[in-house]
Amino acid sequence: MQEERIALVRPQMGTSRALTVRRYGKPGNGPKAYFQAALHADELPGVLTLHHLETLLKEADAKGEITGEIVVVPFANPIGFTQYVDMKPLGRFELRSGQNFNRYYPDLSAALIAAVDGKLGQDADENVKLIRAELRRLIVQHRKDISPLTDLQDLRLTLAELAIDADYVLDLHCDWEAPMHLYISDHNWPDAADLSAQIGSECSLIAEISGDNPFDEAFSRPWVELRRTYGDKFPIPMATLATTIELRGDRDVYDTFAIPDALNMFKFLQRRGMIAGDPGPLPEAKCDATPLSGVDRVSALHGGMVVFGVEAGAMVKAGQELGYVLDCETGEKTPFSSRTDGVLYSRLGTRLVVPGGYLCSVAGAEPLPGREGQLLLSK
Numbered sequence: 274m275q276e277e278r279i280a281l282v283r284p285q286m287g288t289s290r291a292l293t294v295r296r297y298g299k300p301g302n303g304p305k306a307y308f309q310a311a312l313h314a315d316e317l318p319g320v321l322t323l324h325h326l327e328t329l330l331k332e333a334d335a336k337g338e339i340t341g342e343i344v345v346v347p348f349a350n351p352i353g354f355t356q357y358v359d360m361k362p363l364g365r366f367e368l369r370s371g372q373n374f375n376r377y378y379p380d381l382s383a384a385l386i387a388a389v390d391g392k393l394g395q396d397a398d399e400n401v402k403l404i405r406a407e408l409r410r411l412i413v414q415h416r417k418d419i420s421p422l423t424d425l426q427d428l429r430l431t432l433a434e435l436a437i438d439a440d441y442v443l444d445l446h447c448d449w450e451a452p453m454h455l456y457i458s459d460h461n462w463p464d465a466a467d468l469s470a471q472i473g474s475e476c477s478l479i480a481e482i483s484g485d486n487p488f489d490e491a492f493s494r495p496w497v498e499l500r501r502t503y504g505d506k507f508p509i510p511m512a513t514l515a516t517t518i519e520l521r522g523d524r525d526v527y528d529t530f531a532i533p534d535a536l537n538m539f540k541f542l543q544r545r546g547m548i549a550g551d552p553g554p555l556p557e558a559k560c561d562a563t564p565l566s567g568v569d570r571v572s573a574l575h576g577g578m579v580v581f582g583v584e585a586g587a588m589v590k591a592g593q594e595l596g597y598v599l600d601c602e603t604g605e606k607t608p609f610s611s612r613t614d615g616v617l618y619s620r621l622g623t624r625l626v627v628p629g630g631y632l633c634s635v636a637g638a639e640p641l642p643g644r645e646g647q648l649l650l651s652k
């Protein structure tokens with residue numbers, strides 16, 4: 274294992290931050306996996322999971338069983354780690370700019386399409402090598418082009434540089450109150466069905482574009498666009514599997530979750546050829562993929578307090594009462610429900626709600642009217 278500390282651009286005199294990166298195995302030996310946790314800095318289940326995964330990786334390393342390359346960024350957002358307001362950690366948005374830490378990653382698709390023009394051939398493996406080499410070159414060029422001035426710009430770019438040529442990009446997040454679920458490109462499905470089953474995902478949401486280029490899409494989208502442009506003439510596999518895994522809710526920071534989660538990720542790495550050994554049989558899938566456009570985001574019609582009647586992870590029916598919002602000034606009590614059958618995979622973490630405020634999400638099997646464009650809530 275090699276540990277590296279990458280200093281970020283100083284945000285101000287007298288202040289500095291750095292990213293810790295640990296590498297297992299050797300570059301070029303086999304497939305490369307990239308893990309990071311807490312890009313939204315107050316989402317800690319992934320940090321504990323990576324802590325336990327690294328214990329397994331160190332044991333495997335000592336036995337010479339790492340057959341690929343595994344890069345781990347155990348906490349991906351040192352900027353967000355120090356953001357507190359009213360004694361509460363706020364790690365989703367940078368306070369200075371208001372920007373979501375998990376949006377606005379570089380989209381190298383157009384540059385990549387131009388860069389490989391005339392260079393592709395009929396050998397899929399050779400094409401993948403060429404494309405990865407171009408991605409490495411383009412991200413170096415991108416740093417020169419944008420010349421990051423702020424630590425936020427530098428953070429995004431540094432993380433992208435570490436993951437740009439990976440076969441597997443696993444970005445570990447969590448929701449407010451939720452069962453295990455994940456987001457992934459529809460072009461990575463059903464390839465990723467084994468990952469979904471292995472980690473026990475209860476809701477696997479697929480979309481090509483969710484909006485504003487979150488971290489995972491920065492690595493899957495160039496392959497999608499390349500295949501769209503050249504795929505009828507040249508063999509180009511969907512060579513990068515990039516996903517955002519939501520490790521339940523933000524308070525689900527327990528060894529009882531994190532140790533099995535780490536073992537499941539270890540088994541996934543075994544199954545995909547990065548670690549020697551038998552991962553054993555694949556667990557039975559808890560869900561099939563459903564479209565992100567089939568998610569009904571339920572919101573409050575008026576302010577007040579929310580009283581949930583259904584737990585996160587429950588299967589619900591369209592029109593079923595999921596709880597109510599109570600305005601204790603007017604006595605108004607408004608039940609809420611979903612437009613679709615499906616799993617209630619996300620629930621608001623607080624109980625005070627504003628008019629139009631988010632309450633919960635239900636994942637249906639079919640796209641819903643009006644669910645187009647910006648599918649994920651950015652703000």
Ligand SMILES: [Zn+2]
Pocket residue numbers: 313316375446447
């Ligand atoms: Zn997150």
